[in-house]
Amino acid sequence: xxxxxxAGLVGxxxxxxxxxxxxxxxxxxxxxxxxxxxxxxxxxxMLAPWCERESAEEExxxxxxxxxxxxxxxxxxxxxxxxxxAPSRDRAELTRFARxxxxxxGVDGSAIANLEPALAGRFxxxxxxxxxxxxDPRRALRDLTAKxxxxxxxxxxxxxxxxxxxxDCTGMAAPLAGLRPVRGEMAILHCPEVEIRRTLRLLHxxxxxxxxxxxxxxxxxxxxxxxxxxxxxxxxxxxxxxLSAAFALHPAFAEAxxxxxxxxxxxxxxxxxxxxxxxxxxxYLNGLYRHGFLLAPAMAQQAADRLIPETSDEDHRxxxxx
Amino acid sequence: MHFYGTEIKSRLLLGTxxxxxxxILAEAVQASGTEIITVSLRRETADGSGAGFWGSxxxxxxxxxxxxxxxxxxxxxxxTARMARELFGTPWIKLEVIxxxxxxxxxxxxxxxxxxxxxxxxxxxxxxTTDDLxxxxxxxxxxxxxxxxxxxxxxxxQGLRNPDALRAMRAHFPEVPLIVDAGIGRPSDAAQxxxxxxxxxxxxxxxxxxxxxxxxxxxxxxxxxAGRLGYKADPMERRDMAVPSTPVLxxxxxx
Numbered sequence: 001x002x003x004x005x006x007a008g009l010v011g012x013x014x015x016x017x018x019x020x021x022x023x024x025x026x027x028x029x030x031x032x033x034x035x036x037x038x039x040x041x042x043x044x045x046m047l048a049p050w051c052e053r054e055s056a057e058e059e060x061x062x063x064x065x066x067x068x069x070x071x072x073x074x075x076x077x078x079x080x081x082x083x084x085x086a087p088s089r090d091r092a093e094l095t096r097f098a099r100x101x102x103x104x105x106g107v108d109g110s111a112i113a114n115l116e117p118a119l120a121g122r123f124x125x126x127x128x129x130x131x132x133x134x135x136d137p138r139r140a141l142r143d144l145t146a147k148x149x150x151x152x153x154x155x156x157x158x159x160x161x162x163x164x165x166x167x168d169c170t171g172m173a174a175p176l177a178g179l180r181p182v183r184g185e186m187a188i189l190h191c192p193e194v195e196i197r198r199t200l201r202l203l204h205x206x207x208x209x210x211x212x213x214x215x216x217x218x219x220x221x222x223x224x225x226x227x228x229x230x231x232x233x234x235x236x237x238x239x240x241x242x243l244s245a246a247f248a249l250h251p252a253f254a255e256a257x258x259x260x261x262x263x264x265x266x267x268x269x270x271x272x273x274x275x276x277x278x279x280x281x282x283x284y285l286n287g288l289y290r291h292g293f294l295l296a297p298a299m300a301q302q303a304a305d306r307l308i309p310e311t312s313d314e315d316h317r318x319x320x321x322x
Numbered sequence: 323m324h325f326y327g328t329e330i331k332s333r334l335l336l337g338t339x340x341x342x343x344x345x346i347l348a349e350a351v352q353a354s355g356t357e358i359i360t361v362s363l364r365r366e367t368a369d370g371s372g373a374g375f376w377g378s379x380x381x382x383x384x385x386x387x388x389x390x391x392x393x394x395x396x397x398x399x400x401x402t403a404r405m406a407r408e409l410f411g412t413p414w415i416k417l418e419v420i421x422x423x424x425x426x427x428x429x430x431x432x433x434x435x436x437x438x439x440x441x442x443x444x445x446x447x448x449x450x451t452t453d454d455l456x457x458x459x460x461x462x463x464x465x466x467x468x469x470x471x472x473x474x475x476x477x478x479x480q481g482l483r484n485p486d487a488l489r490a491m492r493a494h495f496p497e498v499p500l501i502v503d504a505g506i507g508r509p510s511d512a513a514q515x516x517x518x519x520x521x522x523x524x525x526x527x528x529x530x531x532x533x534x535x536x537x538x539x540x541x542x543x544x545x546x547x548a549g550r551l552g553y554k555a556d557p558m559e560r561r562d563m564a565v566p567s568t569p570v571l572x573x574x575x576x577x
Contacts, residue, residue, distance in 0.1 A: 100533065270344040
């Protein structure tokens, strides 16, 4: 039996990979209900490795490219690409973004209007990352939970992990050196007047924004990256910047309802890359930073590769000593 | 070079915002050879655990110059400065009072007022100001012993928009440490500032947003050094006409 601490995104992804390899798995979750303490519920749900490469290491692409098919087996993945735009006075941001990334092609005003008619006449230049995709994080977590349960994984809610737990996926709660919180803030808007089908990124020197369509006129907006351990609700400044940026994207957002706001702490290591580490006989998978949905599949595969041989060795030894 | 009686050898000061990761920030700090890094208290809060972002900054071994970046009022800046002193145990504060959210230019009226309050409370204030001489005088009157004139708007990378004003500042305040803060985009901008006789350069975006931050940090450090050496070596004057650099007297004789 393989035991996992934490039924957040990472813990569930590991449970899935292990169950796929035929292991019996139990997941312990201190939260009372699914998703209670998972920071992934505030995620954008972008599978955007090429865009992320702008500020992240090459690993986001090499590891992240596996995420598309993996998630498609679990939940609905919208493969519509990412459209990156900038107001005309911030065109230098677009040039810079294009120079630091690959997997995109330049689009002009009429191409933008074809892709997203709602943006017709609003932007004259952009970048289209055709291979990128997005998913709905909460739905994905629900679907993943159902999937692993279907596969026989036991999830104990309201249950702290026992001392000998084998794999720790508890995010900021893990006692790992160098792990730090990076605060992110988001809002969900309801605005049926605007139809946008793919992830948009609005480049701006001070308040970059991403907007991810969630269907039924709902949009998730986010973009703040703050080196802080505070998990207090979203601040007025961040919220006003996010909302102003959405308004800059399309004035019809002025009439949107702000359905929800949220703030979460993303665990990160100094290089902002995830790590699979062994400490005190326990395996830890942590530090997925802002790339949870993108990197969880590849990292869960690595964790399962580490755990399965170890488990079979132990079984083998047990049989020998018996 | 002394800032408030503290001897500083490196003439490059580095900001710590906007780096791709703390690991890359640490590399850049090391490559720059800086002794002073600035830290924004406006949004990033200390948690005292040492494991967070603060921890990685303290690990650099640099002297920390907290700033009041993003403060738009005197009250906000003063409160932030007091928090900074408590968190870092340093009387140093880089004082920013922003007057305009698009150009991020300093509100010099609020700046002088906040500098007076903070100096009165024992702070050693590094004011982010314009290249205006009168404002500079008022800041000195308010208790500042260092001035940080801008080169161009923060984060714009435009280089020195008004070198003549900076030259005038140098002439007007011969004894006051002058640090060009904001607007540096390329190593040549940093070298130019140093050639004008500035005592140091503070920059952030030019390194943080470069494709190779550590490489750019090294380039900036060398540019600052080159500019300083050039200034000290008393450069030649510009001339309108060419002057041959080899003697023209005595023609070659072909036997």
